[in-house]
Amino acid sequence: MTNETTEKQNQKDHALAQLLIHAPRNNAGGYGAEVTLEELALLNEGKLSEQRREQVLGQLDSNPALYEIWQGSQEMASHAESLNLEASTEANRTSKQAAPSLLEQISHFLSDLFSWQGAFATSFGIALGVILMSQTGLDSSNSDSDFGQGIAMQAPIQAPQKASTDHVGSIAPTQEIAKVEVLRIEGNTVHLKVILTTGEEINETYVYKPGKQ
Amino acid sequence: MSTNWSALVFSEKFMAALEHQAAKKIIGDIAAKDEAVTYVIEKLSENDWQRCKVHNGDSSPSSFLYLISSNLIVEYTRKKFGRIRPPEWLKREGPFWVTLWQEVCMNRLLEQTVIDRHCSNSSGSGREPFTVKNIIRTIKAKLPWCGVSNMPESMDDEANAEKNYQAEGGTISDELRRESFEEFLQLAQLMLADEPSEIEQDENQKAISGKICALVESLDMTNEEQLMLRMHYVDGLSHSAIARALGVAKHIPVRQNKKVLQRLQEALAQHNLELE
Numbered sequence: 387m388t389n390e391t392t393e394k395q396n397q398k399d400h401a402l403a404q405l406l407i408h409a410p411r412n413n414a415g416g417y418g419a420e421v422t423l424e425e426l427a428l429l430n431e432g433k434l435s436e437q438r439r440e441q442v443l444g445q446l447d448s449n450p451a452l453y454e455i456w457q458g459s460q461e462m463a464s465h466a467e468s469l470n471l472e473a474s475t476e477a478n479r480t481s482k483q484a485a486p487s488l489l490e491q492i493s494h495f496l497s498d499l500f501s502w503q504g505a506f507a508t509s510f511g512i513a514l515g516v517i518l519m520s521q522t523g524l525d526s527s528n529s530d531s532d533f534g535q536g537i538a539m540q541a542p543i544q545a546p547q548k549a550s551t552d553h554v555g556s557i558a559p560t561q562e563i564a565k566v567e568v569l570r571i572e573g574n575t576v577h578l579k580v581i582l583t584t585g586e587e588i589n590e591t592y593v594y595k596p597g598k599q
Numbered sequence: 600m601s602t603n604w605s606a607l608v609f610s611e612k613f614m615a616a617l618e619h620q621a622a623k624k625i626i627g628d629i630a631a632k633d634e635a636v637t638y639v640i641e642k643l644s645e646n647d648w649q650r651c652k653v654h655n656g657d658s659s660p661s662s663f664l665y666l667i668s669s670n671l672i673v674e675y676t677r678k679k680f681g682r683i684r685p686p687e688w689l690k691r692e693g694p695f696w697v698t699l700w701q702e703v704c705m706n707r708l709l710e711q712t713v714i715d716r717h718c719s720n721s722s723g724s725g726r727e728p729f730t731v732k733n734i735i736r737t738i739k740a741k742l743p744w745c746g747v748s749n750m751p752e753s754m755d756d757e758a759n760a761e762k763n764y765q766a767e768g769g770t771i772s773d774e775l776r777r778e779s780f781e782e783f784l785q786l787a788q789l790m791l792a793d794e795p796s797e798i799e800q801d802e803n804q805k806a807i808s809g810k811i812c813a814l815v816e817s818l819d820m821t822n823e824e825q826l827m828l829r830m831h832y833v834d835g836l837s838h839s840a841i842a843r844a845l846g847v848a849k850h851i852p853v854r855q856n857k858k859v860l861q862r863l864q865e866a867l868a869q870h871n872l873e874l875e
Contacts, residue, residue, distance in 0.1 A: 393729075400733050401787035401874055402860050403832035407825065408691065408783040409815035410773035417770070417822075423666045427658030430666075432846035443845075444822035447829055448770045451673075454694040457834065458669030460844050461623065462616040463662065464725070469612050566605045568644040571637050576609065592609070 417444040426456055430463065602660045604648040608640065613661070617668055624672050626702065631679060639671040688782050689738070691771065695834045699731070700738055704745035710735055717835070725840025733790070734835060740789045781808040787874055807872065814866050824859050827852045 418441035428434050429442055446453050569577040569589070578590040607613060614636075621635040643650055643664075654663045685700050702708045702716075713735065718728045739745050781804070823845070830836045830844070831852065841852040867873070 396729055397733065397790055398874075399856075399860055400730075400737075400832055401790040402863050403828050403856075404783050404787040404790065405780075405811060405815050406818070406820065406859060406863060407829050407833055408776060408780060409812055410776040410780075411825070412773070412816045412819065413822075423670065424653075424655060424658055424663060426666050427662035430662050430844075430846075431658055433658065440822050443826045445770065447822055447826040450690070450693045450771075453829075455666065455670045455673055457694075457844075458620055458624070458672060459662070459665035462620045462665040462669060464843075465619045466612040466616040466661075466665075469615055567647070568605065568640075571640050571644075574633065574636075576640070578605075 411444070411448070413444065417441045417448070421445050421452065423455075426459070429456075430459070602651070602654070604651040604660070604664075605644070607660055607664060608643055608651075613664065616665070617672075620669065621672055624676050626706065634679070635672055635675045638675045639668050642671050642674075643667065686742070688741075688779065688786070691779070693829070693833050696734060696738065699734055700742075700745075703735055703738065704742060707746045725837045725843075726835040727837050730832065730835035734833075737786060737790055740792075741786065777812060780812040781805060784808045784811060784874075791874055810870065811867070811872060814870060814872070815863065818859075818862055818866065820859060824855055827855055828859060831856055 418438065421442045425434065425438070425442060429439060434442060446456055564583045565581040567579045567581075569579055571577070574593055576592045578592065580588045580590050582588065617636055617639060618632075621632045621639075625632045625635055650667055651660075651664065654660060685697050689696050689700055699713060699717075702713045703710065708716075710732070714728050714731050717726045717731050784804075784807075827841055827845070830841045831838065836844070838853040838856070839849055842849045845852075
């Protein structure tokens with residue numbers, strides 16, 4: 387019975403909303419200058435002024451094509467964010483798993499060193515472990531960096547690609563890259579020209595594999 | 600500081616997000632989806648990342664990149680599949696309704712499959728099953744041939760097609776809204792009907808439509824209120840997804856939507872107007 391009432395109410399809300407959504411706007415002031423993609427990005431980051439924000443929201447409401455693009459970008463950001471969270475959870479789990487083994491090693495070491503003081507060594511090991519674990523926890527909680535401004539912009543080009551692509555060519559990891567040009571793209575394969583700081587030019591091929599961690 | 604666009608584009612997260620979005624836009628055609636991904640990367644990297652370099656640095660490079668990419672995916676689908684011709688009223692409801700129409704009426708997918716597709720956690724869209732179900736119900740009520748193999752391509756005649764609101768980027772004018780309000784009033788009545796059937800179009804109905812239209816117009820809603828309604832009731836987004844998208848507190852969208860609907864309900868009651 388309650389479900390039926392809720393469903394009826396929901397249908398009524400939907401019907402009323404239809405009218406509000408499709409009624410004339412009575413917007414004499416208009417929506418200001420046509421919104422740019424840069425402004426939409428600013429809207430997503432909450433950086434638009436109050437007045438401009440209201441105008442941009444009006445344009446999004448009245449222009450289905452613009453709304454579609456904006457929604458698409460929201461979904462992409464949300465998907466990337468969920469990957470960030472997954473990676474952060476995984477990093478947390480790994481660091482938590484690693485901590486006891488370190489604790490074990492230190493306990494063993496102390497136990498060997500002070501074999502006649504076994505009890506002392508164990509308690510010292512546990513105390514040290516607590517400190518180490520809390521330290522690791524702090525580090526991993528900071529590891530969730532913004533991918534736009536952190537990893538992707540500052541890391542060398544090998545770093546983000548290693549995780550998602552099969553590297554067919556070869557560059558020594560210590561060499562510095564000055565410039566990368568995309569030569570062509572064939573399906574999931576990207577052909578790049580990599581120019582090193584030494585002036586040397588290398589042709590590289592990357593095969594993108596979706597979903598590969 | 601200049602942005603390393605190639606590193607950003609070829610990062611694991613961006614590529615995964617791009618794949619995900621292309622798969623959402625292109626249903627059941629893996630080759631076309633891959634082609635869309637390639638198209639976006641080619642366009643982004645064209646002329647030494649010129650499209651990306653337009654970015655003036657006020658917003659973060661990743662936010663900007665998502666927007667250009669989303670734009671390019673839409674561009675690709677239009678080029679590849681052309682403009683599909685759903686009825687005009689359906690296009691006015693926005694791209695999500697067109698997608699549902701395509702899946703349920705054209706591709707004849709099962710209703711539950713479509714709901715699962717759009718409301719699962721992995722879809723990342725934050726849509727509510729009830730809203731999606733309600734939209735499908737409305738489409739089916741309005742288009743009885745939906746899902747039938749020999750259905751017409753479009754219910755619109757040529758004259759109506761001329762009133763196209765320019766799906767490629769036009770803004771819907773108030774004049775057009777007034778002209779077609781009656782159609783949406785019928786749609787609202789269909790939503791309330793237990794057994795959907797065609798609503799009669801008579802002079803009385805026209806007069807009521809005119810009154811309600813003027814009443815709704817006089818409510819003087821803000822653009823934010825209108826967009827929040829659209830996001831929830833037309834696009835099927837959950838209130839938390841709306842709050843995230845608009846950068847407001849979680850409780851704001853649900854509260855605002857309720858308040859606005861209440862205002863309309865009170866105004867209708869004051870004028871002795873009923874939807875049913």
